[in-house]
Amino acid sequence: MKYFGFSLVFLITLGLGIALSIQFGSIPPIGKLMDPNHGFWQNSYSEDMDFEEELDLKNLRNKVKVIYDENLIPHIFADNEKDLYRVQGYITAKHRLWQMEFQTMAAAGRISEIIGPMAIELDRMTRRKGLAFAAETSLQYIQKEHPDTYELVEAYADGVNQYIESLNAAELPIEYKILDYKPETWSAYKSLLLLKYMADMLVGDRDLEYTNLRNQIGQEMLDKLYPDFPEENDPVIEAERIWDFVPLEVSKPDSTGYPDADIFVNTMPQPVEGIGSNNWAVSGTKTKSGNPILANDPHLSLNLPSLWYVMQLSTSTHSVKGATLPGALGIISGFNQDIAWGVTNATRDTRDWYAIQFKDESRTEYLYDDVWVKSTFRIEEIKVKGQSTYLDTVVYTHHGPVVYDKTFRPDRKDVNFSLKWTAHLESNEQKTFLLLNKGKNHDDYINALNHYTSPAQNFVFASKDGDIAMKVQGRFPLKWEGQGKFLMDGKNPDFEWKGFIPNEHNPSTLNPVREFVSSANQHSVDPSYPYYMFDHSFEHYRNRRLNDRLQEMNQMTAQDMMALQFDNFHLHAAEALPVMLSLMDSTEINQLDEMGIKYLSQLKKWNFYAFPNQEEPTLFHVWWEKLHDGVWSKWKTEGKPIVLPNKYQTTKLLLNEPESEIFDNPATSEKETAKSLIKNSFSEMVEKIGEIEKTDKDYTWANYKKTSILHLVPNFKSFSHINVYTGGGAGILNATSERNGASWRMIVEMGEGGEAFGIYPGGQSGNPGSKYYDNLLKKWANGEYVDVSIQSESGISNPLFTTIFNN
Amino acid sequence: MKKFLGLFILVSLLVVLVGPYVPYWVLMIGVALASFLIGSGNFSSFLSCGLSFGLTWLVLSLYISIITDSELPQRMSKLMGLENESLILIGTGVLGFIVGSFSGLTGAIFRSLFQRKNSKSALS
Structure with missing residues (x-):
């Protein structure tokens, strides 16, 4: 017993x-x-409670000093670049290890390893897009062609790994503890993956959707509603720019037989509207101090831990400060003593689709130029937590990976669409940033940009010498007029890209007459640019507001630039609302109920700003959504992807052709017009706002749009900030929508005594237990900044603590 | 009572001094061993080890929570679907009690395997 x-x-x-x-x-x-000794309790310590004054770091040549300022911004003082990047790796890992690893796992299609079978579909998509393949290609290229870069990326990886080795169970970031896994060894390959992750986040295409649209509404209507250039084009490179080069020749083949079958595949998620950015620089003649001022605010998904991590990196020869991307070397958007630069996404159709005809079921050969060509196979092993490994075979043609096929997302067995994308090319974007970090003048900037392939960016520039510049840089395929707008025929060589536009022919400007340069994801150029340039997702509002303001402002200060980054003027509303109101019938207005009258009078008195406490932006937003849906939803067919006309073209149509047949929905017996759709959508808006008033008692803009900064694992709600009180919105300079917005705001005044300011929605620490996890969030929401000027070793007032790395 | 207290103090020291260096399941073995060596009765060992382990975890957590003033306990409570922060503290203590008590009981019963039947009462 x-x-x-x-x-x-x-x-x-x-x-x-x-x-x-x-x-x-x-x-x-x-x-x-x-367990209080090892579990989450141990993550409660903020960094200033638990730090080392001295540390040994292997492979250092000299001593390196790291001083943290009051916001936990590290200032690294090293003797040489190799030591600098080794310590950058260590320090970044110390504060952001889980995030940097998670992002590269996402880019490699390895999320299933962490969270289990629900991520298999996502991982398959990522791998089929070829992100890991692209990073491998770039790694081989850099090892062979740029050993200098490779050496530094390796030093960074070594720093990260020395940190990982030093970690004990208690110090492990909390996400590892909750999800129950451990960090693996970092490598140069992972740094490159991170840059591919950015390309994936920022580059989209609508080729398959456009193919369906052309079949559905015809080429003529397509050209009318989706023109290559808008009526009010206000491009990145000023329209007056004279193109002083002889363009490469490219001619449209005589007969272009685009495949014209309807496509029923569940296409991949696209960069959401609102992902974009602003940047500008004004010349000294327009500023109070006489020094150029540069500003940059990249709008990305608002996440915690923050996408950006601020650092100062100093060697004996240069000091640079700004926002880094954890996992990549150097500063990505920042400044040194001589130059400043910033980035916005330069969207362009750099991703094309080819329909492939295979010889038989085995798909080992495909038809190209009348001969059978051998394909290659890449077996993707997707490890799944708690389950056996998932094997996915991806066929590669010379165009690129076959993303959609009989095993992935089609409704027909004969679908084989191959993806060609500049992100798959050999490239060394890392070198661009390494060179910019120590650049001294405009020549250095242009030289650095020449290494940059993808995702294409509008690089703004200002220098101590007084120069301001802008260049649209990426590796852009040389295309004939209209090429790649639709799914192309993979067996016809006429559809091949005809090479690449040389870097020197990429649109650029230096010290333009208007004394400022700017970009806000709009069209890169005026139609006079001698190459074919197309994209679906160019922006039409922020650019015009920004340029209008920059044009009229003089004697500018850094504070003026802050106000401009936080500008809440809603240009789309200012253009569309008067048209919408004018289309409201007076007899209808007389029939409105009490609510309708209230909302209408609010809208009539609106000043077109989108401050958080205003109610009008909510009214307009809901009305516009209902209207847009009322006009275009008739085109949607279940399972067949298309894109609807954007708000700019829809507004133009309402203004210029309210009687147009386009407004009619042939499926209904009555005849719809702009007026009837306006009437219906207004009623729908009144109903919806009425409901919100009943349930929420509050339809102010901030409460309606609910800007949320979410932890990278969306289930971790208590690590997130939901419903942050702040204004702005998509299409507004302060582009803070529900999930996207200024992920980093920076303003730099060049020259002696020049100051720099920065802010982002989060904090320097990646640890949700630290007080530095989200200490900058409130300032960000209020449009405030912290001083991020370059500091000397002795110049940092109120340092939190200092760590010395010994060799 | 002496053995009860002795075991209580020993387990508490074990959790505080050895705890930081080993995972909690090594502590469980340690507790069982302590209980085996001290030789308190079954129920007494169960209670002494449980209370000691649980209270030590509770006090350690409370201490960390007070000196760091971190929002983490609150965030973790929410993440685990608990109403308020004090529940996660209590939860840590209860978990410590369960882990400690059963380890202690295991040690005590193991010792009793080597003793003649009825040589000791359940409570000594």
């Missing part, structure tokens, strides 16, 4: 020991997590 008793108790105890240390489904290992 007593043996039985012992066995029972022993088994219970053993069971407890085991059960509490393993994960059941989504329930984390409770024992490990709650």
